[in-house]
Amino acid sequence: MKKPDLMEMLADVRPASLTPEDDPRRLDRIIAAAARPSVVAEPVPRPGRGRPGWGWGAGVAAAGLAAAAILVPGAVGDRSAEPAARGLLLAAAEQTVNAPTGAGRYWHSRGVNSASPTDRTSDGLCRDETWVARSPKDPSWWIVHSWTRLGDVKDALLPPEKGVWSSEQAHFTCVRGRRAVDSTDGATPYLQRLDAFAEPGSSWPNVDGRVVSLAEIDALPTDPESLKEVLIQWQVPGVSDERRDEILFEQAAEMLLELPAPSGVRAALFRLMADLPDVRSLGGVRDPLGRDAVGVARRSSCDQEFGGELQVLFDKDTGRLLSVKRLDGERGCADLRPISWSAVQESGWTDESPKVPADRS
Amino acid sequence: MIEPGPRDRFTALYDACYPSVYAYAVSRAGRQLAEEVASETFCVAWRRIDDMPDEALPWLLGVARNILRESYRADARRQSLESELAAWAAASEHVTGDVADAVTERAALLRALATLSDGDRELLTLVAWHGLRAADAAKVVGCSTATYFVRLHRARRRLERALAIAAVDGASVLPSESLESVKESFR
Numbered sequence: 088m089k090k091p092d093l094m095e096m097l098a099d100v101r102p103a104s105l106t107p108e109d110d111p112r113r114l115d116r117i118i119a120a121a122a123r124p125s126v127v128a129e130p131v132p133r134p135g136r137g138r139p140g141w142g143w144g145a146g147v148a149a150a151g152l153a154a155a156a157i158l159v160p161g162a163v164g165d166r167s168a169e170p171a172a173r174g175l176l177l178a179a180a181e182q183t184v185n186a187p188t189g190a191g192r193y194w195h196s197r198g199v200n201s202a203s204p205t206d207r208t209s210d211g212l213c214r215d216e217t218w219v220a221r222s223p224k225d226p227s228w229w230i231v232h233s234w235t236r237l238g239d240v241k242d243a244l245l246p247p248e249k250g251v252w253s254s255e256q257a258h259f260t261c262v263r264g265r266r267a268v269d270s271t272d273g274a275t276p277y278l279q280r281l282d283a284f285a286e287p288g289s290s291w292p293n294v295d296g297r298v299v300s301l302a303e304i305d306a307l308p309t310d311p312e313s314l315k316e317v318l319i320q321w322q323v324p325g326v327s328d329e330r331r332d333e334i335l336f337e338q339a340a341e342m343l344l345e346l347p348a349p350s351g352v353r354a355a356l357f358r359l360m361a362d363l364p365d366v367r368s369l370g371g372v373r374d375p376l377g378r379d380a381v382g383v384a385r386r387s388s389c390d391q392e393f394g395g396e397l398q399v400l401f402d403k404d405t406g407r408l409l410s411v412k413r414l415d416g417e418r419g420c421a422d423l424r425p426i427s428w429s430a431v432q433e434s435g436w437t438d439e440s441p442k443v444p445a446d447r448s
Numbered sequence: 449m450i451e452p453g454p455r456d457r458f459t460a461l462y463d464a465c466y467p468s469v470y471a472y473a474v475s476r477a478g479r480q481l482a483e484e485v486a487s488e489t490f491c492v493a494w495r496r497i498d499d500m501p502d503e504a505l506p507w508l509l510g511v512a513r514n515i516l517r518e519s520y521r522a523d524a525r526r527q528s529l530e531s532e533l534a535a536w537a538a539a540s541e542h543v544t545g546d547v548a549d550a551v552t553e554r555a556a557l558l559r560a561l562a563t564l565s566d567g568d569r570e571l572l573t574l575v576a577w578h579g580l581r582a583a584d585a586a587k588v589v590g591c592s593t594a595t596y597f598v599r600l601h602r603a604r605r606r607l608e609r610a611l612a613i614a615a616v617d618g619a620s621v622l623p624s625e626s627l628e629s630v631k632e633s634f635r
Binding site for chain 2: 093094096097098099100101102104105106107113114116117118120121122202204207260262264265266267296297298320323324325326327330334391392393395413415417426427
């Protein structure tokens with residue numbers, strides 16, 4: 088008999104206290120509280136929350152206030168990127184704004200990606216192509232030509248019984264930006280429908296998890312403040328100003344790396360990043376493919392358990408995005424280590440179509 | 449006056465997702481705060497019903513997570529959560545007879561879970577208790593799917609270690625097959 092998996096064991100011990108009591112009037116109370124205009128409008132300071140035993144009605148009122156503060160996109164803050172980073176980003180915006188946007192049936196990009204989890208050995212680069220269809224009627228594809236092979240656990244806590252680790256855990260992965268796909272056999276080419284992801288909610292394109300259409304991308308404002316308002320609307324509500332800025336940087340990096348935004352929008356994304364606090368310059372660097380680049384970076388959650396840093400590397404002369412690199416820390420930002428990077432080799436609109444086997448098209 | 453359309457949609461959303469949002473809130477902040485957090489989450493949902501993605505649960509849990517972080521003092525949340533964690537373990541005590549082994553195993557796992565950091569516990573329970581796929585759990589905690597896998601793997605190892613230590617110390621007696629399965633997961 089198969090021994091139980093730890094996650095299955097954990098699922099089996101789910102406490103009964105996680106189940107809410109029936110309360111037929113709860114829904115009406117929520118709607119009444121949510122619809123109460125005074126709750127949203129009055130700028131009352133946040134009380135000392137969290138006293139156990141508060142009635143939820145009071146909590147709803149306070150949440151309304153929090154939501155009101157959150158729902159209004161913030162004005163430009165006093166703080167922006169450090170001057171050197173700001174200079175690099177504004178220069179990239181200038182170079183990008185008049186670049187031709189191009190046209191075609193598919194947005195095609197070719198890339199190289201690396202994933203190196205801190206606790207597994209990894210070997211090899213993932214080379215891939217992304218084909219995003221202009222028309223929603225055509226399929227979009229992610230094609231993997233080579234995989235990163237993930238190997239054994241490096242620092243397991245108990246020794247192996249026979250002195251060697253099983254290779255059963257080894258598998259193949261490709262991590263591009265915020266998306267990832269795995270394979271057990273490493274066969275290539277591997278084709279993944281992007282607009283019908285096996286995992287619901289992962290449909291493509293998306294920005295920070297929010298599904299977007301190419302029509303929405305095309306229609307994005309080219310003024311950085313208006314663009315920022317739209318991106319904040321795309322975020323999950325309820326975040327602090329600090330976290331909002333962190334997500335904005337993520338959204339901008341993801342859109343520059345992955346999405347066919349018109350050149351005016353790309354320029355606005357660089358300007359938006361230039362206006363974000365805590366963005367610092369990496370100066371002149373080489374990107375993971377050895378290309379000359381300049382870079383900016385932003386750290387996040389350094390005071391929390393899991394810190395991180397996102398680096399955006401681009402061409403100094405053209406503003407073209409070259410790579411996005413992600414670092415992760417287990418003790419805030421004290422032990423940041425690179426865990427993945429994605430590079431763009433070429434990208435643009437084309438009238439060509441992806442080569443897809445007949446049984447998949 | 450509330451239009452019937454949005455109200456029907458919201459009612460369906462509430463029926464489908466309230467238990468999960470409440471469960472998430474209990475696991476992050478204990479029963480004392482969970483009702484309040486879950487209700488606040490649905491207040492935000494009511495106002496943002498038009499922005500809600502088709503896959504609503506990760507979005508809702510993301511909102512609940514933000515409310516917990518932004519609206520509650522850390523010490524109040526910790527206090528409420530500690531009561532909850534203690535209650536999970538206590539619920540498994542004072543049992544004898546045939547079911548005692550299973551109950552002991554259950555208590556050991558819950559105690560091991562309670563020794564983990566808040567972050568590790570969240571990563572594990574999003575998948576194990578709240579039924580999210582890794583890609584959706586990643587959305588809730590605001591990281592990439594790849595990063596989530598790395599963190600989940602680490603959290604799982606720490607849970608395994610906590611369980612193994614508990615077994616070795618005799619602090620909790622695990623049935624041998626459970627310990628085997630823990631060891632198995634290292635291979």
